[in-house]
Amino acid sequence: MIKLGVNQYGKAETRLVRVDRGDRHAITDLNVTTTLAGDLDATHLTGDNSGVLPTDTQKNTVYAFARDGVGEPEEFGLRLARHFVDTTPTITRARVRVEQYRWERITVDGEPAHHSFARAAGTRTATATYDGTTAWVVSGVEDLTVLNTTGSEFHGFHRDRYTTLAETTDRILATAVSANWRHESTDSPWAESFRDARAHLLAAFAETHSRSLQQTLHAMGERVLRHRDELVEVRLALPNKHHFLVDLEPFGLDNPGEVFFAADRPYGLIEGTVLRDGAPEEGLAWW
Template sequence: MELGDNQYGKAEVRLVRVDRDTDEHRLTDLTVTTTLAGDLAATHLTGDNAGVLPTDSQKNTVYAFARDGIGEIEDFALRLARHFVGTAPSITRARVRVDQHAWERVGGHSFARGAGTRTATAAVSDQGEWVVSGVEDLVLLNTTGSEFHGFHRDEYTTLAETSDRILATAVSARWRHSAPTDWSLSYTAAHAALLGAFASTHSLSLQQTLYAMGEKVIESGSTIDEVRLSLPNKHHFLVDLAPFGLDNPGEVFYAADRPYGLIEGSVRRPGASDPGLAWW
């Protein structure tokens, strides 16, 4: 037997920081996951833990670094990843993912939970540094402007073709940067590109919408080389009201939670480098 690829870390460290230096407090709500790899064969093969930085230490590092301020989550992830590679002799690669949970201000020190989760992942190794930004659980819906017809039919196909349907999804999108940038402006532009493409695309398939959204994200920032999207099809079925003597001219729907179609794909800038990072 021989040991294959391996890694370890601390998953889903919950962190909330309140900045109180102005009358209007600032709230940052994060979930941080650290993942380390390197010369760790001994702990697997013999139980020698000399090269293992405990996951509890990784958790404590997240909190200690937050004391100095968080800033943009891409920068926070990079700070942590660089620290683990630079201070733990056995660690040669660190990946840090940060999820920022949205809160909207409703007062000087009052907040309401917002929509979508901003994400960032930073990786540091002897092969370089990579940053991936993104958003998850961005729920979008078009009440019209979506069709689905002309698809392949086999002996098990019962789905009716349609030229007008509700199109709803919960977007998960991640985009890889080729160079550092203004992370806040880049995220704002990419987020707006996702919304704009979804709203403006007359969709003949969710796949077509996915490509349009990815294309607009890449166009939104010169440092974005590739975007990967996962779009679950949140089906809305027209309710048959005929048994009650009522018509239903596209007004009453049943929103099904499962099963659902899942459309996934990536869009890459022409000539963009491929880091070969399957994890991102």
């Protein structure tokens, strides 16, 4: 017997830029992906599209909702998710992922510019899901590249016949942080929560004397949870951006830990979850 399995559809990566024109302009730069699921058997099995809300309509809805203002990306995602479920009879779950490209106001002679901006490091993310009864929100940051020039070790690891890696008590540790944190409710102080979570991730990376990137990952997630009571779970993916000491001996030169080759691949990829006591463990599958 053959049957239709789990399925969903939506509009990926709708680019949206909103300019709020007050005394000083403000910019909101988003990439929005909508994903809908529900009673969609007919369109798959017979081509009956009567229950399908076109993906083009989903795109248009994003733009129309932005006309009334965007606000925090979590709020915008929740508005859209609830709309799709509450207004489309066949849709029982909507998930809206929002990536916000952050811009900082340019300063000229110590004064903030009226309408000029520079792209800030790290992409803010928010994913809002609604199933008709319950809504939940996951916030985060991606591509937040950080580096420690010292304070990192890696030794004492298991060896087998294929191991060639040398042990080290002093290395460069660099990674591009992708972190997601789940809110206990849909009534969080979104802006403050994001600002503080990001700051605690950075502080933990800077302050942890690392004996492994896994240890650093745990320290980062733990610090966020200890300082933000509205969060119950932090998931991190940390690619190890390797920096290898260059051998300068063929040129008659020493290299006292100053010249490195920054490799882009292959790279170690460390992933893990840090949970508050009592929070359900959902495994390594992302929300």
